[in-house]
Amino acid sequence: MAAEKNSKFEKVTFDIDKNNNFSEWFTEIIKRAELADLRYNVKGFLVFQPWSVIVMEKMYSLLEVNLQKKGHNPYWYPVVIPEKNFLVEKDHVEGFAPEVFWVTEHGAGEKLEEKLALRPTSETAFYQMFAWWIRSYNDLPLKTYQRGAVYRYETKATRPFLRSREFHWIEAHNAFATHEEALQQVKEDMQITQEFMGEQLGIPTIFFQRPQWDKFPGALNTFAADSLMPDGKTIQQPSSHDLGQNFSKAFKVLFTDKDGKEKHPFITCYGPAISRIFASLIAIHGDNNGLRFPFEVAPKQIVIVPIAVQKEKKLIPFVKKLALELQEAGYRVELDLSDRKPGDKFYFWEMKGVPLRIEVGPKELQQKKLTLFRRDTKKKEVIAQKELLKWIPKTGKALSENLKKQASHLFDGAIKNADSFEELARLVNTRGFVKCNFCADGKEGEECAEKVEKELAADIRGKRADKKESPFGSQKCVVCGKPSKEVFYIAKQY
């Protein structure tokens, strides 16, 4: 008897209107597709299950290959950072101190000599090592990264994959001889984000330069990608930070330049959160019947379902051989030999987002044909068995391209102009971003930003990083009416 998988979920079909009930869709798909188990008994921590881990491991691999190609080398830093390291950079400690988990004891309650932070981010671990490693301009640029998890005592409501107290990411940390090179790295980080999220995963993003009051603690400037969720709210994705010489001065990182003088290098860091990008991946590509994965990152790429097994004894050996052949060709294959009805299997694997399905019954076997199904178009076609190894990569690629194409309309109609506070107030409750004239960045504009946050429960995302935009229409700040120096985007955010 084959195992009845997923016996805990009795309902066979999955049908939730993703665009109108996104919150329900998201909560339900995490449970039904077994992406993560939220019953772990520490608040804000969850157990990631194979169906998400395999995808996120593929995502790590794609991103790491690209980082290494662009000259970054991998490191593993300790998960703990001494309290004194945090105190070194003033803005940084102010920004992160409220969110730190502290390791203070060992064994039967003995106190540690020094409190250790569970890293919320690793600037203060990396840069103390940079101070040992960087001596001369020959040691620059130094481009490093690590994959790992970080820990933040979030006080906002946590939400699986989107905001947890433990999340899985990559952090890249780099040092350069000049500020120009550092800014060039920020551009490269944006390019890496586009290659990874845009090209490989099919998730559109827009890069903004965040306002001064919303920078990474300790940074000169923060550049961050925003994407949209199906409910129309924006979600922050990878960010890249120009740290200037703030941290290299604080951690006494010095190099002897070509001119023989001692200088502080310019530092940048970049942080793509894999578990959060996974949330965008499933939210953007999923449909009312469940998940849809691009072919390259799908946990299983192909499912084989034999039909009317009783009528044809050769069927089981045939599909077993087929599964083995496809595995040996390098694909991730599921062979469903459970005793569920074929229709139930179809619904189940569609809900799980497997890109391609192969159906084989007595007729296909006899005619040396196969019935094939694509998860994105939901169309079937019949091909000769001998065509299969050509059909799979071609169709897998077409499916990924189709998901990307469908998602490419994400920002269509999602950017609206407002030239008054009333207009902003109305439009900010619709899908996407509202583009506005704003008095100023920095201290001068902070009061207006607070009014937007308080009265509209919306956030200033900053100005476009990909193009320069000039004030339009009245050219006056939508909040205070003073002459506008900036064009800012405002949105409801996750």
Next chain:
Amino acid sequence: MAAEKNSKFEKVTFDIDKNNNFSEWFTEIIKRAELADLRYNVKGFLVFQPWSVIVMEKMYSLLEVNLQKKGHNPYWYPVVIPEKNFLVEKDHVEGFAPEVFWVTEHGAGEKLEEKLALRPTSETAFYQMFAWWIRSYNDLPLKTYQRGAVYRYETKATRPFLRSREFHWIEAHNAFATHEEALQQVKEDMQITQEFMGEQLGIPTIFFQRPQWDKFPGALNTFAADSLMPDGKTIQQPSSHDLGQNFSKAFKVLFTDKDGKEKHPFITCYGPAISRIFASLIAIHGDNNGLRFPFEVAPKQIVIVPIAVQKEKKLIPFVKKLALELQEAGYRVELDLSDRKPGDKFYFWEMKGVPLRIEVGPKELQQKKLTLFRRDTKKKEVIAQKELLKWIPKTGKALSENLKKQASHLFDGAIKNADSFEELARLVNTRGFVKCNFCADGKEGEECAEKVEKELAADIRGKRADKKESPFGSQKCVVCGKPSKEVFYIAKQY
């Protein structure tokens, strides 16, 4: 100007007698090859550098592919485990409590509601989830694993890669309907160890069943691989534990069996420590001039050194093109364009353990030839350029096989019989294991074991797991002289 890499180390050559000065060799190679930086300011924690991380990532990949092939699925569990989970299994808490790091505070010193352990191992996290997931015999076997780091407040002296307070490993946790299947899994774990360490990395091991007083806390039986270090001391490598129903009872894991009855499943776990296996890898294959890596896991597989660049303008473009071609063929390639002398480059990359070196000068360029060097045999040969893409995989494989063959003699003469305490006392100070008659396993033999530990500073490694051995010679315990029921191996250990 090309960067002068590794400018911090002035000495060009590396020459330390590995077998007679292993401790010095090990300490020095970690620093010179930049495997890990020990200056991180938390005791027992270190920063793993690219030259070890790339190898350990390859090792993870090899092991995970095999685990998945054998039906294990990957999970990511939280790094923190609530204190109450630890208290559930009596032996387990006794064994691990002294080694736990505790997270107790957040933010500005606010107390957490409950103390959280930084996981020293994850039985108590996995099995509480097993209780949710396992309902019927259809859910079994459940074979799971995670890659990650674990944390132990070691009181023994720490040593990089060998014993740290943070180490990187895989832990596999499995549940079965019967004890027979669980014991079969223990055998599979031994097979996985042999395929990974023995076949893929060329590191010989012997599996012992540990004595009852040296079991994993909470286990019925512990089976552990031992290898040898160049100084003749043994080092514990992966271990596999038959946990019986201890944890499934403690965590109330229950399934309905085919006969309709509720039963507790049988649980096993398996823990290969990647950072420790890396220590064996470099210790066993390294030689007096530095590291030697098997071709498959080497951080860089090929280094290209151009010779007499000044004499031939076409040389630099030629080697750049060559490096690109080899990268595109899937190899990890270093092109050394620094301004060091070729001889210095040779020493440096030999010390770093790069398996293959390509030397190209004006003569080679003109004759369309290449001079090739193998790190293991230290022999050079000249081949036609067009043969290169055939020569590399063939020679890479031959090099790995040669390292494995050289290491295959590790246990030659390393197992000696002793039939008296005096003989044991003398032989235990020589290389490897001493095989002895021993009165008994369990409580009955514990006093004798303590005498061995105290008087000889040696450890009982247990009885062979791969074969049954009967008492020999006098058939009396080497310690107390009572009739012997067991044949135990005794050794000095890391």
